[in-house]
Amino acid sequence: MISIKDLLLGQLAVEKGLVTQAQLSEVMKEQQDGKVDPNATVSPTNSKAARPLGTILLSKGMIKEQDLVALLEEQSRRLESVKTCQKMQKVEYLFGQLLVKYNLATMLQINKCLEIQLKMAEKGVTPIPRLGELLVEHGFVDKKTVADVLKMQDKDVLFCTGCGRQYNVVGLEEGKAYKCKECGGVMLKRALLESLKADETTFGFEMPTEER
Ligand SMILES: [Zn+2]
Numbered sequence: 154m155i156s157i158k159d160l161l162l163g164q165l166a167v168e169k170g171l172v173t174q175a176q177l178s179e180v181m182k183e184q185q186d187g188k189v190d191p192n193a194t195v196s197p198t199n200s201k202a203a204r205p206l207g208t209i210l211l212s213k214g215m216i217k218e219q220d221l222v223a224l225l226e227e228q229s230r231r232l233e234s235v236k237t238c239q240k241m242q243k244v245e246y247l248f249g250q251l252l253v254k255y256n257l258a259t260m261l262q263i264n265k266c267l268e269i270q271l272k273m274a275e276k277g278v279t280p281i282p283r284l285g286e287l288l289v290e291h292g293f294v295d296k297k298t299v300a301d302v303l304k305m306q307d308k309d310v311l312f313c314t315g316c317g318r319q320y321n322v323v324g325l326e327e328g329k330a331y332k333c334k335e336c337g338g339v340m341l342k343r344a345l346l347e348s349l350k351a352d353e354t355t356f357g358f359e360m361p362t363e364e365r
Pocket residue numbers: 313314315316317318333334335336337338
């Protein structure tokens with residue numbers, strides 16, 4: 154298995170013109186075959202652990218140390234952006250489900266757009282377009298439908314920013330803070346979520362993180 158970290162790092166090295174796609178494929182193949190480093194001290198219990206791609210590129214002289222430092226920095230920025238995107242998608246998914254429920258879009262179309270969002274996050278695009286925008290852009294749904302469904306979703310529904318559950322709240326009070334019954338996450342209205350763009354400085358800020 155190639156880790157997402159290595160995939161990203163390799164993609165970045167190609168983007169920056171440090172290696173060609175062909176060179177990268179070659180090195181990754183070697184990495185998977187485990188024939189890359191004759192000097193590696195591989196313990197029998199640990200024989201499946203592949204060396205990090207960055208280390209391999211460095212030891213082969215394909216990149217310099219300062220390249221690796223820059224690549225690793227960009228890699229962690231993008232991993233962060235992927236994480237943020239995945240959190241955002243918990244909510245986007247519910248919006249998608251609603252479209253499917255009313256036969257306004259297919260699950261295939263929703264999944265395609267969610268996949269595009271993730272790809273964009275991997276490429277470091279900010280902010281990530283919302284699912285509604287992407288569905289319109291691809292001609293799957295028209296603008297009015299997106300607006301209507303968002304409005305419908307916003308009425309008395311709160312979304313948990315932690316686990317993505319949605320709740321119908323009877324007699325919703327404006328300005329009152331609601332917490333998720335399941336995970337204790339902060340509950341927000343759709344409109345609030347909409348105003349938060351998918352970069353870590355704004356969207357991530359509202360998110361209770363499981364990792365920390
Ligand atoms: Zn929750």
